[in-house]
């Protein structure tokens with residue numbers, strides 16, 4: 694897909710990978726619709742992008758709410774007449790596998806998995822009808838390997854990889870000009886380790902737990918040692934333009950962890966737990 698003149702809708706677009714991709718797509722000539730749950734940053738980033746010449750609007754959207762995502766699509770259509778790309782990117786992290794309250798699991802799954810499902814349901818029928826479109830789903834390397842301390846996040850990201858593969862095959866069967874990519878980065882310098890800023894208020898006491906503070910510090914150090922979100926954005930653009938399914942921003946580690954899992958299945962040792970342990 695040539696992005697010039699196309700319309701791209703990006704969820705979680707007010708920060709990190711979503712914002713960097715919006716800027717990258719805009720530079721390639723696309724019109725942008727940013728959806729995000731955080732109104733202040735959303736408004737700020739829309740103004741900032743416009744001051745650099747971007748054609749962009751911002752729409753308040755909680756991706757966990759089907760009606761919000763449908764409204765996001767409808768506003769995009771009203772403003773630009775047609776939509777060509779949905780980047781289901783909004784995501785949050787939180788909780789280890791042992792001892793995490795079910796409500797936290799539900800919150801992570803509602804954003805990371807339901808958000809992607811809502812995005813696919815809202816936009817794919819449109820793309821099939823117009824015989825043009827691209828879906829990018831954000832998973833993670835945590836969708837390729839299980840990691841200690843990340844149960845809910847792992848569950849949601851494995852699910853996103855699985856449904857993206859399923860969608861790839863279903864789209865191929867339609868023979869239509871509609872494509873899907875799945876983004877699986879290792880660490881990227883963003884605000885993901887501050888995800889609880891978007892936690893429903895009734896769960897706030899969990900975020901204040903001192904044990905979580907320690908985990909957060911470790912996560913922050915890892916994320917801050919990650920790659921620049923602008924590099925991820927370039928990889929997303931390349932996948933859309935060249936119709937690539939896998940977006941492996943840290944190709945060496947993504948492939949190595951997958952090989953290590955295969956060796957584990959064949960009776961070898963388990964892959965060492967951290968995504969961090971494999972240098973890119």
Ligand SMILES: NC(=O)c1ccc[n+]([C@@H]2O[C@H](COP(=O)([O-])OP(=O)(O)OC[C@H]3O[C@@H](n4cnc5c(N)ncnc54)[C@H](O)[C@@H]3O)[C@@H](O)[C@H]2O)c1
Pocket residue numbers: 704705706707708709710711728729730731754755756757782783784785786804831832833834877878879880881882883884885886887888891916919
């Ligand atoms: N940063 C990393 O190391 C990394 C690695 C792999 C995958 N990812 C994934 O990348 C995606 C983007 O995260 P990021 O790293 O840019 O983090 P980020 O926190 O900087 O950006 C996430 C954005 O999503 C928004 N958001 C959160 N909940 C939402 C909701 N319910 N509805 C709509 N918007 C919501 C936030 O307000 C924020 O603008 C996520 O899916 C994340 O899991 C990140």
